[in-house]
Amino acid sequence: MDDDLLALLALGETAGTTSDLAHIEECERCTDELASLTDIVGLARSGGADAALVAPAPQVWDRVAAELGLAAGAAGSSTTSTPLPAPAPSASAPADVIAPVVPLDSRRPRAGRWIAAAAAVGLVVGGGATWWIANRPDAVTVIATAVLEPLPGWDASGSAAVETLSDGSRVLVVDLEQSESSEDGFREVWLLKPDVSGLVSLGTLAGSSGRFDLPAGLDLDQFSVVDVSEELFDGDPAHSGDSIVRGPLEA
CATH class of the missing domain: 2.60.40 (Immunoglobulin-like)
Known part of the structure; x- marks a missing residue:
């Protein structure tokens, strides 16, 4: 199942076809992933629009930057939104290879990491939520x-x-x-x-x-x-x- 579709559904958007939704209901892996993303979104929205922003400890930003593959300091040290650098395009696979696999440093971010990026630019309220996302034990790529x-x-x-x-x-x-x-x-x-x-x-x-x-x-x-x-x-x-x-x- 496409990660972007799971992210949209977790955000409460109307997305996907009837067959997509049926697949998610039948696929244990997709169901678990959607539930995990929905929990993150719920945590992000739990603070409310009027909640005070809390600056996290410096090591929290270091962990977010490490998770997203950013240079040191790219995530910033305050809750002010900071633009993230665009990810480098992955290399094209040669046509004559049956099953090419790119090096491990050219990974396509999954939806969980996309939401972690949202935390880095201030969409998730509070340093505690940012730390939880950056240290999810089940984060996968x-x-x-x-x-x-x-x-x-x-x-x-x-x-x-x-x-x-x-x-x-x-x-x-x-x-x-x-x-x-x-x-x-x-x-x-x-x-x-x-x-x-x-x-x-x-x-x-x-x-x-x-x-x-x-x-x-x-x-x-x-x-x-x-x-x-x-x-x-x-x-x-x-x-x-x-x-x-x-x-x-x-x-």
């Missing part, structure tokens, strides 16, 4: 996404996204629109090289959605294709060769 298309013999579809958490760790989030596996098998999530010359198993997908921690040293430039396979209870840890869906990660 999406660095790549994939559309998962069905392989021959399957009619499933889905999506995947690579998120970085506030502590720098990475998670692959997989959402699959397909019925449960048969009683004789289970579904397993993999990252493949584009030429299928190497693969890494991330674990079993139970249900339609799953979150999988990525090893710190795993190079997403090499293992850039998401694959979900149907596996049998045969004791063989290797890929069965029966892929349900597959798709390249794109920044």
Whole structure:
């Protein structure tokens, strides 16, 4: 789901199509994200238009600047609105690569960070609210996404996204629109090289959605294709060769 749409809905705007709203109701990840953003907006508005502005401690602004990737002092040291620098455009992916992933310093801000930027320019009242947003334990940044298309013999579809958490760790989030596996098998999530010359198993997908921690040293430039396979209870840890869906990660 588009982050800007979730941000607009959190702000109380009328946005999105009927199918978009239906997806949010059915998708646990989108529902949680919308609830989190709505909490932030509620906190921002709780002070009221007549509330006195409270200057936060200097370290609060340092944390906001660090979260937004601003130079030291860019966020300012008072509650006066300060224009934020425009984000640098991300590099275009080469056309001949199946699943390019941009470096981790070229990330597209998620809606949560957009609202954190609003806090930095004075849209959130009070230093306490600014500190809470800048230190959200669940703040994430999406660095790549994939559309998962069905392989021959399957009619499933889905999506995947690579998120970085506030502590720098990475998670692959997989959402699959397909019925449960048969009683004789289970579904397993993999990252493949584009030429299928190497693969890494991330674990079993139970249900339609799953979150999988990525090893710190795993190079997403090499293992850039998401694959979900149907596996049998045969004791063989290797890929069965029966892929349900597959798709390249794109920044």
